[in-house]
Amino acid sequence: MKKLIFCLLSALFIISCTTIRQGEVGVKRRLGKLDPVVKGSGIHSYNPFTTTIIRVPTRTINLPLALENIPSKEGLNISAEMAVLYRIIPEKAPQVLTTIGEKYESVVIVSVFRSAAADVCARFFAKDMYTGQREEIEKEIAAEMHTVLEKRGIIVESVLMKSIQLPKGLAQSIEQKLEAEQQAQQMEFVLQKEHKEADRKVIEAKGIADSQKIISEGLNKQIIEYKTIEAFRQLATSPNAKIIITDGKTPMLINPNGQ
Structure with missing residues (x-):
C-alpha cells in the first residue's frame, strides 16, 4: 500500500x-x-x-516599426512610423518554430518589412506618401510581405503608415501645392457655375424672344378688332362711371374721380 x-x-x-x-x-x-x-x-x-x-x-499582433532613410522615386530620404498587423497560422506554428525560431519577429518579419517598404516606396514620389496614394503604398507593402511570409506560416493582414517625416521644406511645399490645387479646383467649379448660369440666361432670353415672335406673328387685324370689342363689352358691364374716348377701334379710359 x-x-x-x-x-x-x-x-x-x-x-x-x-x-x-x-x-x-x-x-x-x-x-x-x-x-x-x-x-x-x-x-x-x-x-x-x-x-x-x-x-x-495566433491572434492578430500589432508590430510597431520605425523606418529611416526610405528612398522615394525622386531620390529623397523619408522617415516613417509604421505598423504591421500579422498573425501565425495555428497549424503551421511548429513549422515557424522549426524553420525560423521563437524570435520570428526580428528574424523574418522586420527584415521582410524593411525590404518591401524600400522597394515599394522607391516607386512613389515623396508627395504620394502625403496624399491619397498613401493607402495604395500600404497595400503594396502588405502584398509583397504576404507573398514572402505566407508560405512560412505567417499571414500579413495589413501595413499602416502612422506618420511620415519628409525632408525639411518639402512638407511645406507639398502643403502649399495641395492648397493651390484645391483653390484651382474651386475656381474651376465657380467658372463652370457661371458658364451654366450664362447658358441659362441665353436660353431664357431666346425663349422670351421666340414667345414674342409667336405672339406678334399671331396678331392680325381681325384678332385686334375682336379684342377691342371684348374690351368695350367689359367696360360696359362695369358699375363705375367712366368717360371713354375712342375712334371706334381702340378705347381710352378717363376716370372722372381722378383715381
Missing part, C-alpha cells in the same frame, strides 16, 4: 500542467524534437524533465 502511494506521488511529482489560452496554441518539444500536432486552448500535462510546451500567439 505504501509502495503504491509512493508511486502515485512520484508520478504526480514528475507531471506538470500548463494552460493554453484562447488566441494561442501550444507546441510540445520533447527531447529537443517538436511535435507537429499543436495543442489547442485548455489544460495540458507534460513531463517537465523531458518536455516543454512553447506558447505561440
